[in-house]
Amino acid sequence: MRKFSLPLASLIILAMLLSACGTPSGGEIVEVEVTRIVEVEVTTEGDIQVVNAPGYGEILARVQERGRVVCAGRTDLLGFGYLDDDGRNIGFDIDLCRAVAAAVLGDPEAIEIVPVTAAERGPVIQTGEVDLLSRNVTWTSSRDSQWGNFTITMFYDGQGYMVRADSGIKSQDDMDGASVCVTSGTTTEKNLAADFRERGLDFEAVIFEDTSSVYNAFFEGRCDVTTSDRSQLAAIQAGADNPADYMILPMIISKEPLTPVVPHGDDQWFDIVKLVMYALINAENPAYGPITQATVDDVLASDNIKGKTVLGVEGDWGYSSLGLDADALANALRAVGNYGEVYNRYMGPAGIAFTLPRGLNEHWTDGGLIYAPPIK
Amino acid sequence: MAAAQVISAIIVIGALIWIAVNVLEAAKLRGLSLGFDFINDPAGFPISESVIPYDDSYTFGTAFLVGLLNTLKVSIVGILLATILGTIVGLARLSTNWLVNKIALAYIELHRNVPLLVLLFIWYFAIFNKLPPAKGSLELPGPIYLNQRGLYLSWPRLTETGGVFAISLLVGLIVAIIVWIYLRRLRERSGRSTYFAGVSFAVMLVSAVLGLALSAWQPLWIDIPVFEGFNFTGGLRLTPEFGALLVGLVMYTAAFIAEVVRAGIQAVNLGQMEAAKAVGLKPMQTLGLVIIPQAMRVIIPPLISQTLNLTKNSSLALAIGYADLFNVGRIMINQAGRAVPVFSMVMVTYLVLSLITSLILNIYNRKIQISERSS
């Protein structure tokens, strides 16, 4: 019996330690006290009362208490969410998360990126497990109704086809009977099926779980055609041994507005994320400065009223009613720069991931679709 | 004791009720639908291969069935091949040839110590995808074409009158089996020679000729694959996804079956063999009447769990793009947005498959055990 007493004692201590993990400090299980305040007051004349829905303000309170913004992202898509040499998660989608963290907490590093698969994107935002879903999500009506609130489109993509340059394929009509590689669980495979059925064409779908498998199979020759968002096709083409051997066909068969998503039910958080995105977009506008990472202080010293409003030194852009600091947007811009800088960092002419012409993602003053309501 | 009965019942049942209540509440709160009404909606997504007609305009229910049939296809073929290969490797492990013995050992150690998922990736991307392209396929007599789009076989198919031939062949087979069993019993009882093999064979032959005549001597035609556009059309095609999954599963499971077979044969007492020789049995008779029946008793139970493992492991198909049950289920969850109903369908189907497999093999097992005892 004595022989067993020591292990037994340590087992008990182990159990105690494990249960201690349940407290917030240890942290596997985080219990967050949720107080839902429903303020319903009868408005008397001349007195403006704000009536807030249940859930309002919950997420910001949670984020501030936790000291981190939790974003669903990915580590396996070059340009959008991937790993650098230090194992840090970087990319276009990740920078959007950093901007939000900088705005609400003043620290762009106060983020936690939770990698999720395509299949998990809906559940993690539906359950509010993450504060922000920034992982190439295409905005569709059914997702908008089921998953969460879609903020503002930050990347206009469209589905295209890539073929081998010597295959002689010029359009879908040349693809009858072809094998097509595609990712599963996305809008992409449905668009593909619809496009071929409408034209009465036959095809063999070769469907994979993850993007790298799709492109590997395509390069090996398993498929004649691969289809995906054109941004991804561009990245993949750039990575080919000889990019000139492949060709992205000019047609676009779908709209893929990639949009960050927040959970349903908290309008304050929804507004905050949208405002941060507006700021990134507007800061690129020459009328606002333009404000870049490097010129934030120059604009502060200048007399550009629009620019100074964004930076919080010229009137209230809405921060007081959202419970943020006046320099929230300034922090976001200091952290990641304006939209153009974020884009160019990864996909510009000297981008660290690959080069993709901005196309529809040009700022609206340059003829693109990137447009945001004014900050004032 | 009675108190313990009641308390345990209350705890278990209470926990189950608590879970059910929570599920319903959460479903209501999050607007999750628990209904199965979506089954008849069009699926809208393509599936790479199917044994029944399917395209994206078919329903979710059909899509699920396609996944199930694909799982069955790879499992049944896989179990057969894995048993054969496993037996060969198991015998090789007992070979007196040092080199063959060590190769078998290396094979087993290689497969038992690497995750199946990694092996499947290697099979698919490193072997099947590196085959020659469709335009430069390997051509084997038959003709059989092998390329990275799959294996294309010339395949006999029934003509319009072929059904008659198939039916008469089937009837002949059944009659032959009945005749075989009856005559064999008769011989065992009376000791007279009843020529059961010859008579059964004659029955088969007659039914085959009859069927041929009835189908106007044209029961079959050969479907030959032809290169057209991008791919071969016609013939019987095995896709590389199916091929890689099948080969991966078979090779992996065979490594485990080999150990089962080796242990089974080694379990047969050497004295049994000597005794068999002493009573004058020939080597083939020793093997068939003494060693195999006894080894089977040891082999069958672990073999059951290996075949079950193969069926369950086929769920890794999603990594290499084979549309099995789990893969299709996952896509359905994404496209229909009904995680809970789809997921419970997938789980229940796997459970039923497992139960059926173990039931069949258990019946077989019991039969072997009884016949052993009665002899």
Next chain:
Amino acid sequence: MTDAGNTQPAPADIRPPSQLKPIVWVQRNLFNNWFNSVLTVLALGSIYFIGRAVLEWAFFTADWRPVTHNPILYLVGQYPRDQLWRVGASLLLVSFLTGMSWGKWKGIMRSFALLLGIGLAILGIIPAGGQLGSLAVRIFFLINLPAIYLGYLLGSRKFVTGGLVLAGWLLSFSLIPFLLRGTGEGTMLPTVETSMWGGLLVTLILAVGGILLSFPLGVLLALGRRSSLPVIKLFSIGFIEGIRGVPLVTILFMSSIILALFLPPELRIDRLVRALIGMTIFSAAYTAENVRGGLQAVPAGQIEAAKAVGLNNFQTTLFIVLPQALRAVIPAIVGQFISLFKDTTLVIIVAINELLNIGKSILQSDVEFLQLQFEVFIFVAAVFWVLSYLMSFASRRLETALGVGER
């Protein structure tokens, strides 16, 4: 079955080849009849062709950059580089305890300790790129060697009992997660969320955590299956057979995604813990069956004897039946650990960056790596092969040492 004689166990010429003349050995073992001669020639031919192709590929064709560029990613994933000492400290603790176990139990633990030492020494001196090649990391690996030896010296002392060493192991297993995760911002150990953990670290945490946590659960289920209370018995049977009837991926999918959909919103469970829960309940069902086998092997006389000396049911189970049963199932549990270790690759479907998945992420970290899948898979396969081969080798030694393998 072409040659019935071939299926018999090898004739017992067990003298090692060195004691026979090589030519005689070759004759007896490779060319003793025409059938074996044909087999030998065929085998030699295929070894030559396959071996040549593999070597040519590995040394000339393959591009190993995704592996050599920054190998530390395979070890710890995204774990913050300025906090790596915490992983190092955990490793040190394990090394020390392995050393102690060696000192205490000798035999099998000696092989474990030596293998660990050799492995770490190799990691410490191989030329490597990225942070793995840095001096600090090398020193971290190399100081484990004296730690093992120190543990050995301590473990050899009389006053160190087996119970003490076991207690040390259990305590360190509960301490390590704390050390890795941290105690919160602003403290000595800033929080490192589990989403940042990755690579071999996560693979080992899932495998070790899964087997440790599933063990008590499995024992309970096995006892429950033999219980005289019908509800408990039915529940245990239903649980065990239900889990064993479905693939692990579906259980992981359930514990990670479906479970999250139904938890009350204020109760959020960490994603790595959810995957661990899935691994644990899966493993528990198999442990239960192993333990049941062990329970059945305990002779009925033992139980009757226990009853005769006046032990009640509970005491009989705890002090007589379980210790004997568990001893008999140790090899089976080790085998299960190996398969659980391999099964950790399946958490790829819930996007946890274990060894295989981090490899896939590395493929996406540079456009030039995108097409180098095969190199990464082969590397991952090799790591798994080496580790599980060593474990199964050790478990065979363990079986002989315990004398429970023979039936």
